[in-house]
Amino acid sequence: MANPPPSVKLCSSAAVDTSLILQNLLTPPVLFFFLGVLAVLLGSDLEIPAPLPKLFSLYLLLAIGFKGGLELQHSGVGGPVLLTITAAVLMSLLVPVYSFALLRWKLDGFNAAAIAATYGSISAVTFITAESFLDTLGLHHDGFMVAALALMESPAIIVGLLLVKLAGPARAEAGQGMRWGAVLKEALLNGSVFLLVGSLVVGVLTAANNPQGAEKMLPFTDKLFYGALSFFLLDMGIVAAQRLRDLRQAGTFLIAFSLGMPLFNAVLGSLIARGLGLEAGNALLFVVLCASASYIAVPAAMRMTVPEANPSFYISTALASPFPSTSWWVYLSTWPW
Amino acid sequence: MANPPPSVKLCSSAAVDTSLILQNLLTPPVLFFFLGVLAVLLGSDLEIPAPLPKLFSLYLLLAIGFKGGLELQHSGVGGPVLLTITAAVLMSLLVPVYSFALLRWKLDGFNAAAIAATYGSISAVTFITAESFLDTLGLHHDGFMVAALALMESPAIIVGLLLVKLAGPARAEAGQGMRWGAVLKEALLNGSVFLLVGSLVVGVLTAANNPQGAEKMLPFTDKLFYGALSFFLLDMGIVAAQRLRDLRQAGTFLIAFSLGMPLFNAVLGSLIARGLGLEAGNALLFVVLCASASYIAVPAAMRMTVPEANPSFYISTALASPFPSTSWWVYLSTWPW
Amino acid sequence: MANPPPSVKLCSSAAVDTSLILQNLLTPPVLFFFLGVLAVLLGSDLEIPAPLPKLFSLYLLLAIGFKGGLELQHSGVGGPVLLTITAAVLMSLLVPVYSFALLRWKLDGFNAAAIAATYGSISAVTFITAESFLDTLGLHHDGFMVAALALMESPAIIVGLLLVKLAGPARAEAGQGMRWGAVLKEALLNGSVFLLVGSLVVGVLTAANNPQGAEKMLPFTDKLFYGALSFFLLDMGIVAAQRLRDLRQAGTFLIAFSLGMPLFNAVLGSLIARGLGLEAGNALLFVVLCASASYIAVPAAMRMTVPEANPSFYISTALASPFPSTSWWVYLSTWPW
Amino acid sequence: MKRVDLILSERELDPVLQAIDQAGCSGYTVMRHVTGRGPRGAVSDNMEFSGLGANAHVIVFCAPELLEPLRSSLRPLLSYYGGVGFVSDAEPL
Amino acid sequence: MKRVDLILSERELDPVLQAIDQAGCSGYTVMRHVTGRGPRGAVSDNMEFSGLGANAHVIVFCAPELLEPLRSSLRPLLSYYGGVGFVSDAEPL
């Protein structure tokens, strides 16, 4: 797969043209996200009723997995691939640990562990938006980054639960017995994780055995993707704005955490990416993986396995995570990689 | 944007070939609408369960707004554009007034005002169907007509509420206090109005700053449109047929009104269109804007702000409005413009 | 319509390469089906909540009907067309009769009749999957096969009800009066049957009068089809796996029946296809029509008209039917037709 | 006043609502897409796409004297097609 | 304890839930997409796409002394916009 030259518009020189960056940000997915935010702030009754958002989230997971699988099959699992994936998984194990240490300063062990786990994992939606942003910029990126995405959810969940076990308060009796089975099930067989990984495998198998079938999937998984993402982000904007209040109620410590931690993880991620020698597009995606927090698979797993934690804390901080990480990402994207 | 010559098939001469018109009407969207009607009349249990129709109505509003925005950005807001939009808004203020005067003859003030408001507004679905019909005919029409569409809902709602206040009976005490805030909110921030206007703005911004992003939306907003419209009209056919009974129960006066008023508005609209010097495609869309009645945004607003009115009256008359206006429209479309 | 030569890969010679067949089976629709099965077997909470699957089933029926209608209009209703359709309808009348006779050996009349009716009818989803499989192989098949599909549901339902009346036990009093009207309504106006037949007629009318409209439907009904089918089969995999337990509880007789009867019908169907002189693609579709059992229209009709029968019996056997019939079909597809 | 709760297959909703109307009740409320388990087995909504439907939950608030006509028209339906019906007390708010 | 069942249009759900909060109830449960028939006619969900909405069913378990404040704030809403409210007895499990 040819590696197109990074768009001149973007990476030309140190004289970064901020208005150019802003223009690049005025893409339909981002604009529809803010349209959703605006709807809530102005008090519109615009609503995308359940289970319609689920349709789009299932679609996005299936499509991103399938496309990643096709590309993974073509690129193979060479040295840099395994190295990058390993680094990503290590980050998903490491991030929760130091996040937990920091959060314990103000929060009890249950809430600290649940929030820490979401930050170890990733936001598939932010990843996807970044990918389509890279496409607009003409910056090449690889299919194996989706494999990294897929492999970061489960470890983060397991570390989160380990933190509860090891460093959390003693728990009530009720569910003690069924704990570890449920944990592993949530970590590995959570619907979202399963669909993403499964579609990746389907993509690999299809690319290997049935190129014609892969071709016939493209109008659904590829052509439609950008529009469906825009539609889903309209809903995400609505949800994020509705949950903003939760974040405000959570107090200044959590607000500061949800702004500072992604930024820290983004900076760390960009250093690692540099160390790994990743090219611009993959490096930027790696930053997103490190910096963003999960509001799909992990909250569902935490709700089940750490019911003592307050869902509005870990959901609202995770929903806030894209903003600081994006700002760093946009800053980075102006680097002469 | 080039202005393709109107299809010879259609506008050739005075010797109008009615069978040709009929053939042009046998388009998939229209046929699926009647398939839906037939399902109800024959007693089939064919059903498109909620919230699936909402998915399609949200999609259609988003797509029509976005595409209109792209075109509006290209065409600019020159003299004829503003003039046409102003005329459309004036019609949305005027139509409810004389409709109300007529309706008061037989109905109380609440019902009269609610029905009057739906006729001041427009049916986005009829507009969309007319647009895709024009496309089949090869008749050019402009993106700014969508702006007119978007701006006709709110004034009609406000006039409807003013009529209740000024000319309606004294109201019960209950909700008196919160009235005006709620009215303006319903008029300007109603979910359907908001999505349509918001998508228009997103379209304008995208076309101005991010032509590549606009391009990537097209498979979703453009290619899929015709099929999604057909699917939605299947549901509209089912709903319209189910509500037919309501109209029958409403009595001969309302039936006559729902047949005569759109026809009158259509004739008036075609005169204004001629006065404004609109070209064929735009003129036909203007007729649809004047003649059709709203069964999306306005009924929802009326249900909330004039609960004294009977929803089955204003919904069923609005659902009936496309038929007489369409006949006039089809008649007009054979003119040598 | 040109008749492309059957893919060399497949039909080359007697030296059938099984690994090649397997490769051909690794298509996205089939793989997503098994991904759904796997989700249930492993205990994942992956779920496609109602009414999203309904969206896809409505879409598939509409699209298959519409596309079949377009092709039927082009191919016309010549001699082989009528003959094939007649043979298909006869099979839908005959299959329930001998199935019933066999089933009565172990089951009461109600359950025997309900299961028999599902086997007389067809599985639209299996048919569609077979069609897209043929497309991948480059084997030509005709639009009139969809007409056969559409016409096989109603007769099977009617025969099923006749069997209850004639050969079943005496019934309780309750619903006796409304019976026959309800039966015919279910047989002819069942939502799925109605949408399939209606879309076929819309397709024929559109192809005849409005080729441009037909063109504009294709991105929706054609391009999207393969992906939408894959998505729906993911859900079918989940459902089939969930119902597997029902089949196991139904006992060895029913399991044997649900494996043996489709195989028998497949063999019979392939003989008839040969007798009719059908070309390879049509013959294989004919085998699917004969061998598969309905889990959409017929179970809904049976639930209503034979409430005495146990739905888990006729649903689970019908869901199992694709497997044996597919194996025969795959075997056949290696023949030098 | 009495409160009647009926749970039955969506497919039989029409005759049940007709029976409620004919008994002279002033209204009813219907919740669809309901699942459950009863003597005749489990009912899920995973085959909803097929038109098979799931259960519906119907609530009727009515005067006590309407119970008898309701009972006599609904009982045969419930016992033939399956489903349950229960009565409790309720007062207007 | 008391159980209050409210059935009303989804469009008026917000003021009703506010009234329940203000009366001091510890919680409530809401089921949306409910259909029905009442003195003001039938309510279906076939126009749901328009934002018109269907009905909502609200359940409140509360102490008997909260009934009076609930009643006084909800009755005007129900009588102006339509909808019904009923009270029955319930004990915690």
Added chain:
Amino acid sequence: MKRVDLILSERELDPVLQAIDQAGCSGYTVMRHVTGRGPRGAVSDNMEFSGLGANAHVIVFCAPELLEPLRSSLRPLLSYYGGVGFVSDAEPL
């Protein structure tokens, strides 16, 4: 007969239904996609796409003697995961 109403998170539905089965009840009815507010905060369905789920409302009609086993298996679940359970009287129609 008794009527038991349980409202709890969809995520814990499976163990609750198992407990109902094990207590020997002849059936149950489940309404999903229910929202609400309780002592532990508000539950909406706007994150349903994430698998987080909303609440479920479970109704069980059962003989009075089954209340005790139900109570002893359900109470720990409700107090650990959240949710409410109430009992009232009901007679078969």
